[in-house]
Amino acid sequence: MRVGAQIEIAAPPDAVWELISDPSRYLHFMAGITRWEVADDGTRGLGARYRMLMRVGSAEIGGLIEIVESDEGRDLAWTSVTGIDQRGRWRLRERPGGRTRVELRLAYGVAGSGILGWLAEHVGAPTVRGHLRRSLQQLKRQVEHEQLRRQAAQRRSAREVSAAGPSAAGGTSNGS
Amino acid sequence: MIGAVSATATSRNGHSTNPVGDGRLHQDEPADRPQASLPGRLLRGLADQVSRRVPTADLDERDPDYIREALPGLWLLCSLYFRGEVRGLGNIPEDGPVLLVGNHSGGNLSPDTTVFTLAFTAYFGVERRFYQLAHNLVLSMPGLGFLRRFGTVAASPENAEKALRSGAAVLVYPGGDHEVHRPSWQSGRVDFAGRRGFIRLALEHDVPIVPVVAIGGQETALFLSRGESLSRLLGLDRLLRLKVLPISLALPWGVNVGDFLGHLPLPAKITIEALAPIHLREELGPDPDVDEAYAHVLRVMQEALDALAAERRLPVLG
Numbered sequence: 154m155r156v157g158a159q160i161e162i163a164a165p166p167d168a169v170w171e172l173i174s175d176p177s178r179y180l181h182f183m184a185g186i187t188r189w190e191v192a193d194d195g196t197r198g199l200g201a202r203y204r205m206l207m208r209v210g211s212a213e214i215g216g217l218i219e220i221v222e223s224d225e226g227r228d229l230a231w232t233s234v235t236g237i238d239q240r241g242r243w244r245l246r247e248r249p250g251g252r253t254r255v256e257l258r259l260a261y262g263v264a265g266s267g268i269l270g271w272l273a274e275h276v277g278a279p280t281v282r283g284h285l286r287r288s289l290q291q292l293k294r295q296v297e298h299e300q301l302r303r304q305a306a307q308r309r310s311a312r313e314v315s316a317a318g319p320s321a322a323g324g325t326s327n328g329s
Numbered sequence: 330m331i332g333a334v335s336a337t338a339t340s341r342n343g344h345s346t347n348p349v350g351d352g353r354l355h356q357d358e359p360a361d362r363p364q365a366s367l368p369g370r371l372l373r374g375l376a377d378q379v380s381r382r383v384p385t386a387d388l389d390e391r392d393p394d395y396i397r398e399a400l401p402g403l404w405l406l407c408s409l410y411f412r413g414e415v416r417g418l419g420n421i422p423e424d425g426p427v428l429l430v431g432n433h434s435g436g437n438l439s440p441d442t443t444v445f446t447l448a449f450t451a452y453f454g455v456e457r458r459f460y461q462l463a464h465n466l467v468l469s470m471p472g473l474g475f476l477r478r479f480g481t482v483a484a485s486p487e488n489a490e491k492a493l494r495s496g497a498a499v500l501v502y503p504g505g506d507h508e509v510h511r512p513s514w515q516s517g518r519v520d521f522a523g524r525r526g527f528i529r530l531a532l533e534h535d536v537p538i539v540p541v542v543a544i545g546g547q548e549t550a551l552f553l554s555r556g557e558s559l560s561r562l563l564g565l566d567r568l569l570r571l572k573v574l575p576i577s578l579a580l581p582w583g584v585n586v587g588d589f590l591g592h593l594p595l596p597a598k599i600t601i602e603a604l605a606p607i608h609l610r611e612e613l614g615p616d617p618d619v620d621e622a623y624a625h626v627l628r629v630m631q632e633a634l635d636a637l638a639a640e641r642r643l644p645v646l647g
Contacts, residue, residue, distance in 0.1 A: 210413075274401070
């Protein structure tokens with residue numbers, strides 16, 4: 154079963170990448186995740202392993218995953234090592250006006266589980282899709298909030314520089 | 330005491346005739362009085378059948394691939410039918426041997442075990458060794474052979490020791506048939522019938538006990554009575570290790586005596602909570618008293634069950 158969700162964020166891809174490539178921040182925006190843990194020595198990017206679980210129905214489903222593709226600012230993909238079979242991908246694409254289109258895809262299933270497996274995948278899909286959608290909304294809120302703060306900080310420092318400008322200039326002229 | 334239990338008479342398949350939780354049964358064992366009557370002989374034949382069908386060392390029969398492929402079906406059953414909710418799995422130590430001690434509900438088709446097995450296996454992965462100890466009758470029941478592939482083994486001290494020594498998580502229901510057939514109005518009561526074998530097991534192997542408290546199973550039918558005197562009257566207690574002959578109102582039978590063929594459980598909401606691990610030696614000193622430890626575990630579980638019972642608004646619906 155393949156589910157996905159997408160959203161447009163008013164920030165450049167790098168700002169989004171900063172969050173999604175940092176394992177310590179996943180719990181701040183991922184919805185439905187009951188467990189998220191760096192499984193090895195904390196390497197980032199290609200080959201990094203995480204243990205993740207997501208609540209779907211009466212079980213927490215997931216397992217050990219490994220990052221198999223990491224294209225900075227563009228793509229981050231993983232596959233499962235243990236647990237349920239899964240392939241997932243973050244896909245960031247730049248849009249005009251410093252905006253980013255973010256897509257989160259997840260394909261999952263249990264190979265060899267037959268008709269019941271097919272049924273379970275479909276029954277669980279709305280929940281999984283809901284988790285992905287909420288995750289993207291929270292990601293958007295967080296990135297845009299940080300973007301706003303960053304811009305505000307820039308404006309503030311610009312104001313301070315311009316406000317401090319003449320007096321600083323006066324100070325130096327006084328001193329000389 | 331474990332040693333004493335293991336030394337009691339073993340049947341031809343190498344199993345002790347005592348369940349893990351019970352050290353009392355063998356007291357009246359030498360009474361091997363001849364049974365000349367026809368029902369008596371029939372029962373004895375059945376008992377022989379049962380003991381012959383129970384496999385000896387079946388720890389190897391657990392099949393991770395099979396479990397993995399069966400999980401989606403289990404998930405459907407547990408999520409849609411029983412609306413299972415399992416909390417506190419994070420309380421279970423990440424690795425190493427652990428004794429999971431549960432209260433048992435729901436008659437011979439206990440939904441608690443199903444819901445918990447799904448949740449445990451999904452959480453820790455099929456790679457983690459996990460065995461459930463079950464009554465001989467369950468394992469020898471035709472059609473339930475698949476349980477062995479899930480890691481269900483006969484409840485004997487030998488199997489429990491072997492499983493714990495292999496570093497596995499072992500799920501035991503000390504209350505067994507006594508607790509599982511308690512009347513529905515005692516749904517909120519933990520009743521191990523004084524069986525302390527699990528305490529000795531935990532002490533002997535120095536493993537933590539994680540209490541697993543469940544509610545809802547007793548609402549899958551209207552359980553009326555354990556029928557203990559009926560069982561004694563028919564001699565089932567000695568022959569089949571069955572101290573009960575339960576009477577319930579259950580689908581599709583109506584009045585259901587014995588529950589040997591199982592029943593169609595009502596879709597009661599099953600809520601399960603794994604509690605913080607109890608390290609008996611850390612909490613009760615280096616040489617804990619078995620009775621004290623038993624009372625301690627029971628009290629912790631009863632308190633948790635009271636809390637779960639207080640959450641429930643309606644029977645079956647949860």
